[in-house]
Amino acid sequence: MVGRPQKRTRETRDRILAEAARLFSGQGFEATSVDAIAEAAGVAKATVFAHFADKTSLLIAARTADLEQLEVAMRAHVARTPIGETRDYIAGIFRPWLALYRSDPDFARLYLVQSTLRDGPWTRLFLGVCQAMEECALEGFRRLSREGRLVRGADPDLLAQGVLAFFYHMIVGHSLGTLAGEDAQLALFDGLLAAWLSTGAAEAQDV
Template sequence: MTGLRERRKEQTRQRIIAVATRLFTERGFDAVTVNEIAEAAEVAKATLFAYFPSKESLALQGVGEDDLAGVVLRRAPGQSPLQALRAHFRALADGQLATLDRDELVARMRVIFDSPALSGAANALLYQQRRALAEALTEEYGEPVAALMAAQIAATLLTLQESFFHHLAGDAAPEEAARVLAGETELAFDLLENGHQHRLHHRKGQ
């Protein structure tokens, strides 16, 4: 019974997202009301808010939600933060990204790009994600280095995501876009780790 209830909740959640994405795409984020989304999704307004606390949170599903700090803090003994992050994003490229709904994702990203308010909110979420990552790195590397590392990692990951969306928007199949992302992820973390090793060598030499 619990499993059935959870499946129904997830189906309702996905239906709300799909309906909201369609309405945002057709009319723009600002022109659509929460009442219209709830009515089109055939749920009560209170039910919609039980899944999404605001219209912005509905439009920004997935933005800044990747728990980078958690990946670092939960890494295996002997594994460096960059190794843990590389393994995490390698698994994403090899797994769920290859099976996503391309049209829905592209539509949602265009809604965000077309709305200054949503773009600003997305940047705020990404900033919070970067600050949490910096805190997770501070114990091992110290505050100044941790902040710089987090900034470099966040900028690299944002570039990878932009490249992935660019390939999807250019009509690449999710499997192909994920394959390209996998290769770019390895290159990106090679560059990050080389710079990281250089900084460690520099610190030891001081």
């Protein structure tokens, strides 16, 4: 008997989340009200807020599985992927993030306004994965430095910060429509990495 209320609570939360994800996907985040989510899930509006602090938390929660898989794959890539083409190794950290944000512009906007998000468990989860992405970028460049794949004397942390800033720029560009397609976005990103890293790769081959 003790477990039944907990089971009902989980089922209610999952139903709210499923309906929120469906409505966000169908009509967009801004056009979807909490009232509409509550009605679709067959619960009171107060019940929605008992499980999720706000509508943004619902959007984050709807992407939880994607975030968790992304973080696991990202850490494995940085630590264990053999370094062939240097720029492909670094691009492998960022391309899955770019794909996620291209597929969900509303979710991409959360990345752009991280500092304004209301605190809560779902927000902390999202911010934690964003921080993990930045840490992976730093570690990726540090690994390249340790293996002699960067220009001699290059600061790996500074390079990582530069690429992170450019990553942010590409998300903004996609949100504004100036980098509307995948091809345009990846061509710009790959071009930057090629310009920054090709000298280091060539130097490493000469050693």
